[in-house]
Amino acid sequence: MSKCGRKKYIRTNLRQMTMETIESHQDGRVTDSMAEGGSAHMQTQTGQNSIPTLAQVATIAETDESAESEGVIDSHKRREILSRRPSYRKILNELSSDVHGVVPKIEEEKSEEEGTPPNIATMAVPTSIYQTSTGQYIAIAQGGAIQISNPGSDGVQGLQALTMTNSGAPPPGATLVQYAAQSADGTQQFFVPGSQVVVQAATGDMPTYQIPAPTTGLPQGVVMAASPGSLHSPQQLAEEATRKRELRLMKNREAAKECRRRKKEYVKCLESRVAVLEVQNKKLIEELETLRDICSPKAD
DNA sequence: GGCTCTCCGCGTCAAAGCAA
DNA sequence: TTGCTTTGACGCGGAGAGCC
Numbered sequence: 001m002s003k004c005g006r007k008k009y010i011r012t013n014l015r016q017m018t019m020e021t022i023e024s025h026q027d028g029r030v031t032d033s034m035a036e037g038g039s040a041h042m043q044t045q046t047g048q049n050s051i052p053t054l055a056q057v058a059t060i061a062e063t064d065e066s067a068e069s070e071g072v073i074d075s076h077k078r079r080e081i082l083s084r085r086p087s088y089r090k091i092l093n094e095l096s097s098d099v100h101g102v103v104p105k106i107e108e109e110k111s112e113e114e115g116t117p118p119n120i121a122t123m124a125v126p127t128s129i130y131q132t133s134t135g136q137y138i139a140i141a142q143g144g145a146i147q148i149s150n151p152g153s154d155g156v157q158g159l160q161a162l163t164m165t166n167s168g169a170p171p172p173g174a175t176l177v178q179y180a181a182q183s184a185d186g187t188q189q190f191f192v193p194g195s196q197v198v199v200q201a202a203t204g205d206m207p208t209y210q211i212p213a214p215t216t217g218l219p220q221g222v223v224m225a226a227s228p229g230s231l232h233s234p235q236q237l238a239e240e241a242t243r244k245r246e247l248r249l250m251k252n253r254e255a256a257k258e259c260r261r262r263k264k265e266y267v268k269c270l271e272s273r274v275a276v277l278e279v280q281n282k283k284l285i286e287e288l289e290t291l292r293d294i295c296s297p298k299a300d
Numbered sequence: 301g302g303c304t305c306t307c308c309g310c311g312t313c314a315a316a317g318c319a320a
Numbered sequence: 321t322t323g324c325t326t327t328g329a330c331g332c333g334g335a336g337a338g339c340c
Contacts, residue, residue, distance in 0.1 A: 253311060259327055260309075
């Protein structure tokens with residue numbers, strides 16, 4: 001069996017286990033909501049049968065539990081929950097609001113910490129971080145110092161000197177950045193926050209990029225800076241499409257990492273929850289046995 | 301040492317979810 | 321409706337353990 005074959009086998013088993021969990025719930029209190037879908041498979045909006053996810057199972061379990069404790073269930077709400085794809089963050093945060101102290105809350109975006117390239121994280125806290133089309137990171141500190149790091153290098157090794165000029169008559173609030181392009185084609189593009197997108201290049205051997213202070217009301221977020229000049233030629237359009245794709249892939253790469261981290265945290269929380277409930281269950285069984293002994297003494 | 305198995309993380313794609 | 325985010329699924333490669 002190949003690697004992928006084995007993985008698929010494991011996944012299939014996981015799905016099977018999940019299905020069994022769902023089916024066991026069909027005998028219980030959530031049967032009405034499950035019956036709406038017609039089967040244990042979730043009915044998606046596109047009409048496809050999809051396998052319920054771990055999170056959905058957890059949601060069902062959570063709903064089941066709350067039904068037991070509160071006795072009142074909004075079936076419509078449950079159907080709504082079951083029909084949606086879950087968000088680990090949301091589920092975990094909801095759990096944490098229900099069970100304080102047991103389930104740690106997933107923190108919102110730690111942008112300062114997680115969004116910072118590893119090579120820059122150990123240096124002075126920058127106010128802006130840009131990425132060039134070649135993967136280099138450019139950090140602009142509050143003092144105006146600019147640092148460039150290569151993604152492959154470690155720490156300060158990737159730093160490159162950068163020349164800043166304020167000569168001439170720059171527009172108010174603008175800082176002129178001169179960066180000697182070292183790529184083969186001599187082109188450099190920056191990814192800059194949306195509120196700071198104005199990039200201007202001078203013709204000649206040394207391209208000049210202008211990054212004014214954020215004065216616009218544009219939403220924050222990393223936006224790829226368009227190369228100077230018009231984008232009307234097919235080649236430029238193709239380059240723009242390529243840049244957009246690279247940006248999308250980069251974002252999705254980071255999103256996937258974050259999603260996996262959340263999923264791991266979510267699974268850990270579920271495991272700890274299981275442990276707590278098992279202990280509770282054991283205690284209740286012992287209590288029940290004790291009460292039985294008291295209420296029905298042996299007739300000797 | 302080489303081989304196989306198993307686990308893990310990553311990058312990518314596609315589709316669902318969601319907010320404006 | 322649209323654009324962005326989130327997440328399941330897939331394939332790949334690396335690492336560690338066990339076996340020969």
